[in-house]
Amino acid sequence: MTRLLVFTLAAAASPAVTETGERLSTDLWKGLRGDGRALLWLALLQVAFILLAWVLSRVLVPRREMNSFGQYEGRPGGGFWPALLLYILYAAIAVAMVLGLRLASLDFKLSLLTALTKPATVGMRNLAIIFGLGFGALIVGLLLPMVIFRIRLGRTVAFLLLLLVLLAGAGWGLDVALKRPVERRVAAVQAWAAEHSGKGGLLTSLVAQTKEEVAFSAAEKAAADPAKPLAERKEAVRNLYAQLEAIREQLKDGDVAGRLDYDRKKARYDAALKQIRAEIAAAPEAAKGAE
Numbered sequence: 001m002t003r004l005l006v007f008t009l010a011a012a013a014s015p016a017v018t019e020t021g022e023r024l025s026t027d028l029w030k031g032l033r034g035d036g037r038a039l040l041w042l043a044l045l046q047v048a049f050i051l052l053a054w055v056l057s058r059v060l061v062p063r064r065e066m067n068s069f070g071q072y073e074g075r076p077g078g079g080f081w082p083a084l085l086l087y088i089l090y091a092a093i094a095v096a097m098v099l100g101l102r103l104a105s106l107d108f109k110l111s112l113l114t115a116l117t118k119p120a121t122v123g124m125r126n127l128a129i130i131f132g133l134g135f136g137a138l139i140v141g142l143l144l145p146m147v148i149f150r151i152r153l154g155r156t157v158a159f160l161l162l163l164l165v166l167l168a169g170a171g172w173g174l175d176v177a178l179k180r181p182v183e184r185r186v187a188a189v190q191a192w193a194a195e196h197s198g199k200g201g202l203l204t205s206l207v208a209q210t211k212e213e214v215a216f217s218a219a220e221k222a223a224a225d226p227a228k229p230l231a232e233r234k235e236a237v238r239n240l241y242a243q244l245e246a247i248r249e250q251l252k253d254g255d256v257a258g259r260l261d262y263d264r265k266k267a268r269y270d271a272a273l274k275q276i277r278a279e280i281a282a283a284p285e286a287a288k289g290a291e
Contacts, residue, residue, distance in 0.1 A: 038181035041174050046087070048170040052163055053083035060159050061149045082148050089144050097137070106217060110210045117207055216243050216265060223272040230279065237276055240269045 057078020101109070111126035119127065146156045175182045222228060222236035244265055251258050 035181055035184065037178045038185055041171075041178050041181050044174050045167070045171055046091075048174070049163075049167055050080075050083055050087050052166050052170065053086055054078065054080045056159055056162055056166075057083055057149055060155050060162075061151055076150075078149055086145060086148050089148075090141070093137070093140065106210060106214045110207065110214055113207045113210060212243070212247070216240065216268075219243065220268055220272055224275065230276075234276060237269070237272050240272060244269050 059078075061078035063076075101112070104112075108126065108129075111122050112130055115122045115127060115130050122130075141160070142153070142156055145151065145159055146153065149156075149159075151159070171182070219236045219239040223233050223240060225233065228236075244262070247262055247265065251262060
């Protein structure tokens with residue numbers, strides 16, 4: 001299950017239109033869509049969550065409670081529909097988190113990935129935001145079963161811990177029964193990381209490539225900012241070219257996704273260069289003064 005979470009994080013936190021996003025997310029999701037056993041494992045795991053939540057709710061949720069007169073009276077216990085509702089709400093939160101990561105700024109993605117590798121290097125502001133979001137998700141995760149099943153905190157913690165342990169066991173059993181589809185997908189992640197980071201690890205790969213995109217985007221933004229002096233914008237264009245050359249030198253034969261990413265970045269560099277040249281042609285005297 002830990003490997004599944006890493007897989008999800010890698011695909012979600014990778015930048016949407018950068019080398020990391022195109023090369024990691026595209027490759028992994030294509031592989032997943034082409035692996036029927038992996039898709040079956042994923043579908044059966046959802047069913048297992050609902051069934052396990054149903055069984056545990058029947059065991060842990062009391063069917064009687066004491067009223068204000070000190071007498072016990074019947075109350076709705078756990079059941080299939082509350083368990084299904086819990087699954088739907090958790091799934092909605094998971095989808096919202098993934099979408100939020102995909103839409104987050106590059107700086108925040110870089111901070112999140114760095115926090116998982118070298119938290120001491122993350123700025124206090126971003127670290128506080130990450131901690132706050134994580135703490136908020138934990139609180140919501142605890143409140144949902146408390147509200148749905150009307151149980152106290154202690155039973156909620158026991159319910160969730162048992163659910164996680166049993167779900168991990170179910171995931172492992174399904175993986176074995178289906179001839180290790182999860183292992184194949186994890187191997188694909190590891191192979192991607194080894195290829196693009198010199199065996200530095202998946203998160204290290206994402207951090208390095210996200211830093212590359214942050215630097216490229218910053219130089220591109222500076223080159224296009226009319227409020228900046230022309231000399232500073234020309235230097236930003238030179239910086240773009242230097243970064244582009246570094247990317248080109250690292251390209252490997254047969255790396256189709258890498259070549260496509262290089263072409264996209266080159267088009268962005270060409271657009272910035274064209275804009276600077278047009279401004280110089282329109283006001284050559286001003287351009288000479290900026291030298």
